[in-house]
Amino acid sequence: MKKLVILFFLFIFLATFPGLADKTVRDPEEATHILVGEVAEVEGYYDYNEYGDYLIFSRVTVRVDKELKGRAEKFVAFSVEGGEVGELGLRVSNTPVFKKGQVHKFYLKKLNAVYKLIKQEKLQPEVKAQTVCCLTFAKWPSTTATFYLNPNCNDMTSSCTYSEIDLGSGSWQPVFNLVIGGTTSLTKVRQDYQNIVFFRKVKGGSTIAVTYTWYNRTTGIIIEFDMMFYDGWKYFSFNNNCTTACNGGFYLSVIAAHEFGHAIGIDHNDCPTSIMYPYADYCETGLVQSDDRACAATIY
Numbered sequence: 552m553k554k555l556v557i558l559f560f561l562f563i564f565l566a567t568f569p570g571l572a573d574k575t576v577r578d579p580e581e582a583t584h585i586l587v588g589e590v591a592e593v594e595g596y597y598d599y600n601e602y603g604d605y606l607i608f609s610r611v612t613v614r615v616d617k618e619l620k621g622r623a624e625k626f627v628a629f630s631v632e633g634g635e636v637g638e639l640g641l642r643v644s645n646t647p648v649f650k651k652g653q654v655h656k657f658y659l660k661k662l663n664a665v666y667k668l669i670k671q672e673k674l675q676p677e678v679k680a681q682t683v684c685c686l687t688f689a690k691w692p693s694t695t696a697t698f699y700l701n702p703n704c705n706d707m708t709s710s711c712t713y714s715e716i717d718l719g720s721g722s723w724q725p726v727f728n729l730v731i732g733g734t735t736s737l738t739k740v741r742q743d744y745q746n747i748v749f750f751r752k753v754k755g756g757s758t759i760a761v762t763y764t765w766y767n768r769t770t771g772i773i774i775e776f777d778m779m780f781y782d783g784w785k786y787f788s789f790n791n792n793c794t795t796a797c798n799g800g801f802y803l804s805v806i807a808a809h810e811f812g813h814a815i816g817i818d819h820n821d822c823p824t825s826i827m828y829p830y831a832d833y834c835e836t837g838l839v840q841s842d843d844r845a846c847a848a849t850i851y
């Protein structure tokens with residue numbers, strides 16, 4: 552009986568959360584340390600990640616108040632992608648933003664004396680100025696942005712990939728116009744004033760795609776975005792001439808619609824019907840909803 556109950560809940564869990572739009576959540580059991588503590592310091596710096604992307608990272612130092620699993624020093628530190636250096640800020644869609652004074656429950660994995668963040672849970676809920684169905688973090692100075700697509704996707708031809716990306720980005724119209732300026736062969740994220748969309752030939756754990764949005768800290772104006780899809784997932788098209796019917800994967804246009812929301816300054820929210828809800832089900836069909844366009848219209 553006990554086994555059946557466990558299997559039942561495992562089934563419900565798998566049926567409900569086969570994948571995530573871009574947020575990485577791993578099994579907390581993987582954590583060597585579970586700690587409660589306050590963010591004591593956040594320091595931004597430039598570095599390369601394992602894929603050769605040149606990014607702003609944040610070194611987050613935590614004052615440990617409670618050890619729920621594993622023994623830790625009084626202060627522990629880890630690095631995450633995204634952060635601020637000088638005038639420039641980088642928002643990474645699958646990484647939380649840490650601020651000094653926040654209290655979190657941190658799930659960390661210690662390997663070779665280096666802590667890596669697996670996930671975190673906020674303990675002090677922040678007072679939100681906006682409703683949880685619409686959160687924004689920055690905006691473009693106009694309502695048009697042009698991007699370049701590297702259409703090299705494992706699952707469909709370049710022209711089909713182009714159409715799917717165009718369908719996803721186009722679903723933010725008429726509030727915001729995302730225009731494909733042409734194709735590119737670039738496959739790395741860097742701040743070069745060129746907005747690019749590309750596929751990375753690896754699996755991304757539970758992450759499907761990540762959008763890197765660069766902005767000016769003082770003005771809150773977005774200056775660039777770069778968007779990366781993990782090509783280890785199976786992508787499908789609504790067009791029968793492009794792919795077979797969706798099975799065990801995602802409609803590329805649906806994931807793109809979500810990612811382009813980040814590219815124009817919109818954060819995740821808690822509304823399951825919104826395109827900016829961070830969890831995606833296999834073969835989900837919804838693109839940008841009228842409430843999402845209304846959200847974009849609050850800044851455009």
Ligand SMILES: [Zn+2]
Nearest residue numbers: 572573644829
């Ligand atoms: Zn997202």
